[in-house]
Every structure is written in C-alpha cells, then in structure tokens.
Amino acid sequence: xxxxxxxxxxxATLYTTVFSLAVxxxxxxxxxxxxxxxxxxxxxxxxxxxxxxxxxxRTEGIKGVLDAVEERDRTPGALDxxxxxxxxxxxxxxxxxxSRPGWATLRIPGHSDELRILSITMPGGxxxxxxxxxxxxxxxxxxxxxxFGFAFLGVLVLGVASGFAxxxxxxxxxxxMSGAAQAIIDGDLGRRIPLRGAGDDLDALGAxxxxxxxxxxxxMDSLRQVSNDIAHDLRTPLTRLKQRLxxxxxxxxxEAQTMAIEAALADLGAILDTFAALLxxxxxxxxxxxxxxxxxxxxxxxxxxxxxxxxxxEEGRRTLSAEPAASAVVDGDxxxxxxxxxxxxxxALRHTPPGSHIRVGAGRDERGAFLIVRDDGPGAPADxxxxxxxxxxxxERSRSTPGSGLGLALVAAVARLHDARAELRDxxxxxxVRIIFAQERPRTLAIPNxxxxxxxxxxx
Amino acid sequence: xxxxxxxxxxxTAAFLLRALHEAGHVVDRAASGRDGLLLAAGExxxxxxxDRMLPPxxxxxxxxxxxxxxxxAPVLLLTALGGIDDRVEGLEAGADDYLVKPFAFSExxxxxxxxxxxxxxxxxxxxxxxxxxxxxxxxxxxTRGRARIELQPREFQILxxxxxxxxxxxxRTMLLESVWGxxxxxxxxxxxxxxxxxxxxxxRGRGVQLIQTVRGAGYCIRDSE
Numbered sequence: 231x232x233x234x235x236x237x238x239x240x241x242a243t244l245y246t247t248v249f250s251l252a253v254x255x256x257x258x259x260x261x262x263x264x265x266x267x268x269x270x271x272x273x274x275x276x277x278x279x280x281x282x283x284x285x286x287x288r289t290e291g292i293k294g295v296l297d298a299v300e301e302r303d304r305t306p307g308a309l310d311x312x313x314x315x316x317x318x319x320x321x322x323x324x325x326x327x328x329s330r331p332g333w334a335t336l337r338i339p340g341h342s343d344e345l346r347i348l349s350i351t352m353p354g355g356x357x358x359x360x361x362x363x364x365x366x367x368x369x370x371x372x373x374x375x376x377x378f379g380f381a382f383l384g385v386l387v388l389g390v391a392s393g394f395a396x397x398x399x400x401x402x403x404x405x406x407m408s409g410a411a412q413a414i415i416d417g418d419l420g421r422r423i424p425l426r427g428a429g430d431d432l433d434a435l436g437a438x439x440x441x442x443x444x445x446x447x448x449x450m451d452s453l454r455q456v457s458n459d460i461a462h463d464l465r466t467p468l469t470r471l472k473q474r475l476x477x478x479x480x481x482x483x484x485e486a487q488t489m490a491i492e493a494a495l496a497d498l499g500a501i502l503d504t505f506a507a508l509l510x511x512x513x514x515x516x517x518x519x520x521x522x523x524x525x526x527x528x529x530x531x532x533x534x535x536x537x538x539x540x541x542x543x544e545e546g547r548r549t550l551s552a553e554p555a556a557s558a559v560v561d562g563d564x565x566x567x568x569x570x571x572x573x574x575x576x577x578a579l580r581h582t583p584p585g586s587h588i589r590v591g592a593g594r595d596e597r598g599a600f601l602i603v604r605d606d607g608p609g610a611p612a613d614x615x616x617x618x619x620x621x622x623x624x625x626e627r628s629r630s631t632p633g634s635g636l637g638l639a640l641v642a643a644v645a646r647l648h649d650a651r652a653e654l655r656d657x658x659x660x661x662x663v664r665i666i667f668a669q670e671r672p673r674t675l676a677i678p679n680x681x682x683x684x685x686x687x688x689x690x
Numbered sequence: 691x692x693x694x695x696x697x698x699x700x701x702t703a704a705f706l707l708r709a710l711h712e713a714g715h716v717v718d719r720a721a722s723g724r725d726g727l728l729l730a731a732g733e734x735x736x737x738x739x740x741d742r743m744l745p746p747x748x749x750x751x752x753x754x755x756x757x758x759x760x761x762x763a764p765v766l767l768l769t770a771l772g773g774i775d776d777r778v779e780g781l782e783a784g785a786d787d788y789l790v791k792p793f794a795f796s797e798x799x800x801x802x803x804x805x806x807x808x809x810x811x812x813x814x815x816x817x818x819x820x821x822x823x824x825x826x827x828x829x830x831x832x833t834r835g836r837a838r839i840e841l842q843p844r845e846f847q848i849l850x851x852x853x854x855x856x857x858x859x860x861x862r863t864m865l866l867e868s869v870w871g872x873x874x875x876x877x878x879x880x881x882x883x884x885x886x887x888x889x890x891x892x893x894r895g896r897g898v899q900l901i902q903t904v905r906g907a908g909y910c911i912r913d914s915e
Binding site: 502503506510522534537538539541542544545565568569572576579580633637 | 873882
C-alpha cells in the first residue's frame with residue numbers, strides 16, 4: 231500500500247508505538263507502587279491490632295483477649311482473628327490451623343480472596359492470629375488496569391488518527407509540489423508551488439523553489455529576448471547588405487562597383503559589431519568575470535575617459551568636463567567599467583545637439599560610490615526612460631542616428647555584474663545616466679554564478 | 691621575414707598566405723596543432739601566427755609548450771569573436787599579441803610587423819628620432835629641428851608609440867590598446883582626433899609631413915626622404 235510507504239505514516243506509526251509502550255510501562259510502575267503501598271498499610275494495621283491484643287492479654291489475661299476477639303468478630307469491617315490453645319485447638323475467632331509464627335499469605339477455604347496473616351505466640355504457648363483479606367488489593371488492581379487500559383486505547387486511537395491526518399496533509403502538499411513540477415516539465419513554465427502562508431518548513435521550501443523557478447524563467451526570458459532581438463534587428467542590416475551586393479552586380483564601371491563593395495563592407499562591419507556587442511553582453515551577464523575583480527579607482531577612470539573623448543566632443547562642438555571626486559574606489563573589473571563609462575559618454579555625445587555640455591563624474595554619497603554622465607540635451611520621455619537599458623531599444627527620434635542600440639544595455643549588464651544599479655533620470659533638461667555601487671559589497675557575492683549563457687555561441 | 695601560420699580553416703589560411711606573401715614574407719602553414727607545434731619548435735621563425743582553436747593541441751597549449759622549450763619567436767594569437775577573458779589568458783600563456791576574428795588584414799599585417807621588430811626589453815631606447823623630430827623618453831621632451839614642441843601627456847604617448855614603430859603601420863586599435871588601455875572598440879573617432887591634434891603640433895607649417903595616414907589601415911611615422 232502506497233500510504234504505508236510514505237515517511238509521514240511511518241513516523242506516525244513509530245510515535246504511536248512509542249507512546250503506547252510508555253503508557254504500558256507507566257501503568258505497570260503505578261500498579262506495582264500502589265500495591266506495595268497498600269500492602270505496607272495492611273501489614274501495619276495487622277501488626278498494630280496484634281500488638282493491641284497482646285497488650286490486652288498482658289493486662290486482662292486470656293479472658294480479656296477472648297472478649298476482645300469476640301467483640302471484634304461481631305463488628306463489621308474489622309479484621310479476622312483467631313486464638314489457639316497450646317495444643318492448637320481454636321479458642322475464639324474465625325482463623326485457625328496456622329502453626330508457624332510470623333507473616334504469611336494464604337488461601338483459606340470459604341474466602342474468595344487470599345488472606346494476609348500475622349501469627350504470634352503469647353505467653354503460655356497460646357497463639358494469636360490476626361489477618362486481613364487481600365480483596366482491597368485485587369480491587370485496586372482492577373481499577374488501575376482498567377484506567378490504564380483506557381488511556382492506552384486513547385493514545386492508540388489518537389496516535390493513529392492524528393498520524394493519518396498528518397500524513398494525509400503532508401502527502402497532499404507533497405503531491406501539490408510534485409504536481410507543479412510536473413506541470414512545469416510539461417511546459418507550463420508559469421506554474422509555481424502553492425504556498426499555505428503558514429510560514430512552516432514546507433512553505434519555506436516551496437518559496438525557495440519558487441524563487442529558483444523565477445530566476446530560471448528570467449534567464450529563459452532573457453535568452454528568448456536575445457534570440458528575438460537578433461532575429462529582428464539583424465534582419466534589417468542583412469537585407470540591406472544583400473540588396474547592396476545585388477546592386478553592385480549590375481553596377482556599371484569598376485569605380486561604382488568598388489564603392490558598392492566598400493559600402494557593403496561597412497554594413498558588414500556594423501553587423502559584426504552588433505554581434506560582438508551582443509555576445510559581450512551575454513558573457514558579462516553570465517557573471518564569469520567576477521573572479522577577476524580588483525580595486526578600481528572610479529575617479530581615475532573618469533579622468534582617462536574624459537581626456538580621451540574631450541577632443542572628439544570639441545570637434546562636434548560639445549563640451550566635456552570631468553568631475554572626478556576622490557575616494558570613489560570600488561571592487562570591480564576595470565576594463566568593463568571603462569567600457570561602460572565610454573558607452574555612457576558616447577551615448578551622450580551621440581544623442582545631444584552641438585553646443586551641449588556633458589559632465590562625466592565619479593563620487594560617493596549616502597547611497598554608495600557612483601559613476602555619472604549627465605548632459606543638457608533633449609533627454610528622453612519619462613515613460614521610455616527605463617526601457618533605454620533594453621537591448622536594441624531606441625527612441626523614435628534616434629532611429630536615424632548611427633548605433634546599435636546596445637550601448638546602454640551593456641552599461642546595465644556591467645552594473646548588474648557589479649551588484650550595482652544603473653539608473654536613468656531626467657536631468658531637466660537632459661539625461662543623467664548613473665551607476666550606483668552598493669555600499670560594502672560583501673565579498674561572498676563574488677562567487678561566479680552558473681554560466682547559463684556562456685555557451686551561447688562563445689567558443690574557446 | 692619568415693612566418694608560420696597555424697590555422698586549420700583552409701580558406702582563412704589560403705587568404706592569409708596569399709596576402710602575407712604579397713606583403714613580401716615567406717610563409718609556412720600548418721593545418722593542425724600537432725604540425726604547428728613541430729614546425730614552431732623546430733624551425734626559426736620571425737613571427738608565429740597561431741589560431742587559438744585548433745585540432746589538438748590547441749593554440750594556448752602550443753604557446754606554453756614552445757615557451758617552455760625556449761622558443762623566443764613572437765606569437766600573435768587569433769581567436770573567435772567575443773571572448774572577454776581570452777586576451778588575458780593568451781598573454782599569460784606567453785603570447786605577445788592578440789587579435790580577434792574577424793579582423794582586417796591590414797590590422798594583422800601591422801601587428802605582425804610590429805611584433806617582428808619589437809626590441810628586446812633591455813634594449814629599449816631612451817631617445818627616439820625620425821627625420822629632424824627628436825623625442826626624449828626620460829625628459830619627456832619633444833623637439834623638431836630646433837623648436838621645442840609642447841605635447842599633452844596622451845599626445846606624447848601616441849608620438850612615442852608611433853616613433854617606436856617608425857616606418858611601420860600602426861593601427862587604430864593598436865593605439866587604443868597601448869595608449870589608452872581600451873581593449874574594445876569605441877564608436878567615436880577618439881584616435882583620429884587625438885592624432886590630428888598631434889599632427890597639427892608636429893607637422894603644421896613644415897615642409898615634410900612625418901605623420902602619415904595609411905588609408906584603411908592606420909598611421910605611420912616616417913621621414914619620406
């Protein structure tokens with residue numbers, strides 16, 4: 231039977247057995263203790279009576295004893311007595327025929343229960359016997375055994391019932407989990423393990439599994455997104471390239487052909503750049519670079535990049551100023567951070583009109599160390615701001631400017647790798663791109679996570 | 691110069707052989723890692739162009755092996771598009787330079803030429819001269835004829851790099867790597883603008899233009915007389 235193979239049923243059975251055994255042991259101990267106490271009490275009473283009669287004999291003589299025994303025999307609830315002559319003949323009382331002095335337990339014809347007796351020899355060779363039926367003890371036995379029998383049955387019923395209930399509940403929740411897993415296997419990737427909200431261990435386990443499933447599905451989404459992006463955004467330039475090459479076949483004259491081929495090569499270069507950028511983002515997102523993190527001085531980065539791009543900015547009649555603050559050192563990958571900052575600067579250079587001013591800075595505030603590029607250009611509509619970090623996302627008015635739409639996506643990927651946040655803000659006017667590094671990044675986070683996208687076309 | 695190309699893809703290899711031959715080099719080709727290792731270890735070459743992905747042993751293993759065997763010939767490692775960590779790994783294995791596929795042939799040629807005549811470290815000069823242009827690496831000063839030329843630090847670095855490779859083509863990416871340490875390709879013409887500023891300081895108003903643009907390849911400093 232399936233039910234008895236389940237762990238919870240086995241546990242319930244075990245607990246019920248242990249509890250039942252405990253009840254039995256408890257009952258036996260209680261019975262023995264009560265019996266022993268009762269017997270002691272009985273013996274004490276018998277002994278007291280025997281001593282009292284012996285005292286009577288000493289003061290009143292044999293006559294006194296005879297009277298006392300006879301009177302007690304008539305009293306209900308009293309003990310049993312017997313007085314024997316030196317020849318063993320019964321003189322008074324109901325007990326007789328006991329020859330040996332001392333304690334004894336014996337069965338007397340006419341009594342349903344055993345008898346506890348004390349026999350003492352009095353002066354003159356006479357013998358006094360005091361006894362009491364052990365009926366009380368057997369009554370106590372019956373009461374105790376009955377009570378513990380009920381308790382035992384109760385424990386058994388309660389144990390079995392709660393064991394079944396518990397195991398059914400646990401089994402139900404396990405089958406819910408297993409059902410959710412099966413549904414996911416069958417393709418319903420949105421299914422999650424239902425939680426009770428009770429905050430118990432199974433809920434905690436379910437919540438952990440759900441978080442894992444969320445992470446997996448996020449990775450799947452990003453993978454699907456990348457393939458869709460590649461399919462859509464490379465089709466256009468590839469089609470254009472094809473048309474150019476077809477046109478060059480029919481172009482008249484060597485010079486026209488050379489020009490067409492050069493244009494085709496330029497197109498091809500752009501396509502390869504897009505591929506390289508996509509792969510680079512994928513690699514960064516795989517997180518394998520964390521192992522090589524070193525201290526990086528963000529201010530030095532700002533100085534280098536601003537110095538490198540200053541002349542180009544001036545050539546386009548824009549101004550570029552560096553605002554490197556001291557003490558902006560983070561743990562990271564210098565090459566990737568440089569590229570992220572370069573992409574932020576190029577984004578600003580490309581999407582602002584001549585005459586704009588671009589500020590490149592680094593610093594540290596209450597939120598942590600940061601890199602910032604701010605321009606005073608036209609900015610972007612508020613509802614499109616968060617989407618600018620998406621791959622291939624471009625503002626409507628930027629469609630005609632050169633660029634792959636991957637620059638800020640790489641910035642976001644580099645930020646994620648560093649557990650930093652990439653933020654876009656309306657600089658009123660203009661656009662502000664900022665990477666904020668979390669304060670005191672714990673080093674344990676530097677463990678590279680599984681390289682899910684590492685094999686995405688990347689060969690080594 | 692005598693070169694060795696270790697490349698398993700026949701089409702790429704044929705293209706490289708033809709182009710390098712046209713550029714005046716003697717070229718051997720090995721199509722597998724094993725052949726490449728045997729040739730590289732056995733014959734003296736001026737430069738070895740090594741594909742990273744090969745039928746075993748792979749490029750990295752070959753570099754390590756020949757370096758361990760004492761072969762000093764400069765090695766240019768070629769790799770497939772994308773690997774971020776590959777450059778560091780390649781250089782650590784003992785390669786001298788690194789090029790990501792697909793590459794322009796002019797880039798490969800420029801790097802091969804630069805590698806072939808790279809002076810050993812102990813012979814690094816402290817002063818460079820091209821025509822009447824003098825650059826002192828210790829005093830960090832530049833003079834043309836008798837006139838002193840004031841350069842920004844980056845312009846000085848660019849000029850020094852060009853002069854070290856005098857007479858040879860220096861590509862845009864070579865400058866990006868050596869002067870700025872940028873191992874990626876910015877989409878902005880930062881090299882062009884810096885070189886044009888440098889050129890205006892070095893060559894403006896002079897009869898002889900020392901810094902020349904090599905179309906589709908890069909820059910070259912030479913005394914044209």
